Amino acid sequence: MVTLKQLAKELGVSISTVSKALNNSEEIGEETRKKVKELAASYNYKPNKVALSLKQNRTKTIGVIIPDILNHFLAKVLFGIEREANLHGYNIITCISNESLQKEKDSLQLLANGSVDGFILSIAEETQTKNEINHFKETISQGLPIVMFDRVAHDVKCDKVIVDDFEATYNATKSLIAKKRKHIVFISNIDNISVGKLRERGYNKAMLEEGLGTQVLRIKKGDDTQQKVKRLYKKYKDIDGVVSADSTSGVVAINMARDFKKKVPKDISVVGFSSKSVSVHSVPKLTIIRQHAKKIGAKAAQLLIERLNNGAASKDDYTTKIVKTTLVKSKSTL
């Protein structure tokens, strides 16, 4: 990489002259400016980012910590973050906590050494079950702002972007009930994380309000989803509705129904949290609760960048943005 020094030497001027010329300073003469710029262009000069970061005490880099990159929703949020960050001249350093508290702590620690200006993260499962939040508070007190999305810790003071999980399943369940479904099962493989719990509660409330009994099928890591759904159908012949808290179980619920001569949606309606690209995996296509993942990511990035630009201005004035889900009807519901 060419440096200012080298350009200065070749031109027989001082380093500061070159720097100013490149930054269009009025101090420098028209002619000199032109000469400098030409040479710089010919060498494809680009100011060294590291030096700039050191000088300006900010990196224009955001640390993103996500629990699981193979989760379609989280990947999509990451996409949204990346795009929005780029628009504002920021890069993102990605860490995958893999649902582990330790890895989450490590990542936070490791990047809190000047590598990034702030964080965007969704909390690891283990962190939520152990209810640990000190590492977040510490990071914030070190002057590094955090924006949490989806799985958030309400006891940490920071900006947040969340989904209306409770209402989403509440409404989805109600819509099934409105179509005369009576025996609706809730299927979830995320019952131990915050959003999973909220979704279950939304379902429960809707069912109880209508005087209907609730039934929950919990799928654990390592379980065979197809087997569990199969057994469910075998045991309870009168199931006529499924609300799924994750994308996999909704798809499986539809495809497996046919093994039991249940027509979808005539005999059984299925709706689940998912995205368009996954909904085509079932025949008929799954009616989904869309979370607008990209928008969530973009919003999180906006909040962080705003805070970074404001300096300490908006201290103690934190936003919680709720991005509403949308029920997108396909052929798996009436």
Next chain:
Amino acid sequence: MVTLKQLAKELGVSISTVSKALNNSEEIGEETRKKVKELAASYNYKPNKVALSLKQNRTKTIGVIIPDILNHFLAKVLFGIEREANLHGYNIITCISNESLQKEKDSLQLLANGSVDGFILSIAEETQTKNEINHFKETISQGLPIVMFDRVAHDVKCDKVIVDDFEATYNATKSLIAKKRKHIVFISNIDNISVGKLRERGYNKAMLEEGLGTQVLRIKKGDDTQQKVKRLYKKYKDIDGVVSADSTSGVVAINMARDFKKKVPKDISVVGFSSKSVSVHSVPKLTIIRQHAKKIGAKAAQLLIERLNNGAASKDDYTTKIVKTTLVKSKSTL
């Protein structure tokens, strides 16, 4: 963030003493060392990464450019890269080219300013169709090594990690033929990228060798996969096998078969490039061609880090590693 300067001041010693003490230099007295370390620990001192990078002229950061984060395979490779990089003390800056040549160029340009020590990337679709490779060559000539994976440019001299795409579909097709399948269709939504073409050729060769006619269903962006598969089944009643170049069409091929009273795998066998977690989306589960994505990512990271450590040593001595696929049988094939 605490700096050496502040620690030095508080201890009444010089900056270099503090630096040496923290780096366990033998030069510094036992006692001083202890005092320094204690104070540093109490302040949770961490050396400023940016200053270190500037000083040592390397960032311990890898730029990763992937075409599509929502592609399960690519996301999994990213996971592998991240983990391996972390093991070696590297962070990753992720850019998503979104299959765009321009964004790919921009990312390369933008990070080639000292932000990263090298790149790991898979080539964007547009870049492949336009067959552009100059931006890669330029980056390399600037002293930033590149490792390409999956979709690679053979004309660029750099390390590569690829899949045995041709053999994978060749073998998969052969295995269907061995079970007396005669009318096997190849379905692909990636026929315009390098790996897609190779996969199609593997299928073609296997079919032609056996004197069987070939048939390819191409699915374009924006097409309704379910509709296209449906029409295919409607028109050609005797289809008894499907080889899919991507994960979606394989899953759809299975789930849709039932609409035509075709039993899987009795009447029709389906095999496709995919991963375990997606294969459960079909009933019965899809027999998959596993690509070992995490391993690919890890290998790519290893190659890059090796090269970074070797300096210019292994110049002009580039590796192409082939990570063999594995055919994992499920219930969608005999």
Next chain:
DNA sequence: GTGAAAGCGCTAACAA
């Protein structure tokens, strides 16, 4: 209009 010098935080060669 141009240049010298300080300083961001750190390491390391050299001096004391």
Next chain:
DNA sequence: TTGTTAGCGCTTTCAC
């Protein structure tokens, strides 16, 4: 054993 100094690449104040 400890301190001084230079320098990584850059911006910016201040002097000329």
